Amino acid sequence: MAAPSPDRTPDAIIVGAGLAGLVAASELVDAGKHVVIVEQEPAASLGGQAHWSFGGLFLIDSPEQRRMGVKDSIDLARQDWAGTAGFDRDDEDEWGRKWAEAYLEFAAGEKRAWLREKGVSFFPVVGWAERGAGAPVGHGNSVPRFHITWGTGPGVLAPFVARVRAGAAAGLVDLRHRHRVDELIVEDGAVVGVRGTVLADDDAARGEASNRDAVGEFEVRAPAVVVASGGIGGNQELVRKFWPERLGTPPAEMLSGVPAHVDGRMLPIAEQAGARLVNSDRMWHYTEGITNWDPIWPSHGIRILPGPSSLWFDATGKRLPVPLFPGFDTLGTLEHLSHTGYGHSWFVLTQKIIEKEFALSGSEQNPDLTGKDLKLLAQRVKSGAPGPVEAFKQHGVDFVVADTLPELLEGMRDLSGDAPLDTEAVEREILARDRELDNEFSKDLQLAAIRSARRYRGDKLIRVATPHRILDPGAGPLIAVKLHILTRKTLGGIQTDLDARALGSDGAPVPGLYAVGEAAGFGGGGVHGYRALEGTFLGGCLFTGRTAGRAIARG
DSSP states (O other), X not given: OOOOOTTSOOSEEEEXXXXXHHHHHHHHHHTTOOEEEEESSOGGGTBGGGGGSOOEEEOSSOHHHHHTTOOOOHHHXXXXXXXXXXXXXXXXXXXXXXXXXXXXXXXXXXXXXXXXXXXXXXXXXXXXXXXXXXXXXXXXXXXXXXXXXXXXXXXXXXXXXXXXXXXXXXXXXXXXXTEEEEEEEEETTEEEEEEEEEEXXXXXXXXXXXXXXXXXXXXXXXXXXXXOOOOSTTOHHHHHHHOOGGGOOOOSOOEESSOTTOOOTHHHHHHHTTOOEEOTTOEEEEEEEEEOSSOSSTTBEEEEEOOSOSEEEXXXXXXXXXXXXXXXXXXXXXXXXXXXXXXXXXXXXXXXXXXHHOEEOSGGGXXXXXXXXXXXXXXXXXXXXXXXXXXXXXXXXXXXXXXXXXXXXXXXXHTOTTSOOOHHHHHHHHHHHHHGGGSSOOSOHHHHHHHHHTTSHHXXXXXXXXXXXXXOGGGOSEEXXXXXXXXXEEOOEEOBOTTOEEEOTTSSEEEEEEEOGGGBTTTTTOTTTTOOOSSOHHHHHHHHHHHHHHHHHHO
């Protein structure tokens, strides 16, 4: 491998070796630029959070959608984005709005072709995430847009990792692991480099906590510095600090959906250098978290990607109100549950539902898609739950499995802690819901939503179970799942213009400073506004990284 010349000043420094940083570096390598990437974690964690993701990408009017009978358009997607984002801050949302429009054009235009050219392909069945609150101008996706990458998160990362490694072999990339940035160097109002601490080598596996033992210091200078350090989801102290009052009280205990190194420490460092942080109170956490029975990082949780059929109860046994059905409105459900005073809720379902509707978020929980294993993939359309789901059912501390309803309710009560679970109310709701199945029509809007979902070919094929009684013995056993709040994404961050240049408090670019990915709120300091349509987080890293790399390359 060719080594970069020690006398050559790099064209750019990228802080963070996650997806957004790797995309920016790839663009710079394509332009023949010399890049230094500094990353506090060991080499095993190259790729950051994206490695662990399900690999979902938001596309508009794609061939995959059309083959599944989905009619989409940029106008419909724009309507959905606006209704979901709820932009209402003239100043802080100014650039988020502009990035949203640019991203929609990217998702409807060259995004798919650009990725295909790099070897990225997609699972043919398009998923329908964030189905919304029931109004055309409100929150949610009007149609399925969640395209699962063949290879999941690692499949998204692969072409950019390969390009960076090729750049290193050609002497264009200097990838420095165990280099933690503590300061952005500012001279005459411009960011001209970084200073920081060299950390001791660590053989921690991907995602495991690594040491913070200092063994030296470093300084690197360049005319452009890109902050690609991610958000705050692994730092529960910061999550609680910025938790907005509108979402109620943060629960006493939360699971973490990202490794501990997603610590947010670069955000105040960038602010000290002149960057403006906006929308810090906007965040994206999931309500369907389950405790990982085989954890990799502290408080490691996994998200259930649910179909719409499970009955959802709060910690006291009240069924969640319309339209808070599984998979419909993440933050609406989070807000509702946070005001109950308890940090958990419950799914009640059947074996028939878990076999058809439960997927687990994460590359490691989907070995068929991640490993591009067609034989294993074929098991999804056969009877039985996917192997990782069945493993959680058998080993997970949050699962109750029973042959009878009294046994199920007793198991739920045993896991309820200090929450006063009203088992009579749970039983009453289950019996009432089952009576509604005597007809193909009913006043139960969840059943109406299930039947509507099954009109979509993809849902009927692999995602939504045939409506049946919860207490049908032939559909059993009965299952209850205790759900926890799972921290995940930062929706605010460093405000940037459409070239990914960091902006200062006066609205002008901070010379030499750029921000991408989650550190920039996935674009502009908050491209999603208050809520996301899903499939847009990896896409935001791709788009902002590409934008920054190209802008720096242009000079």
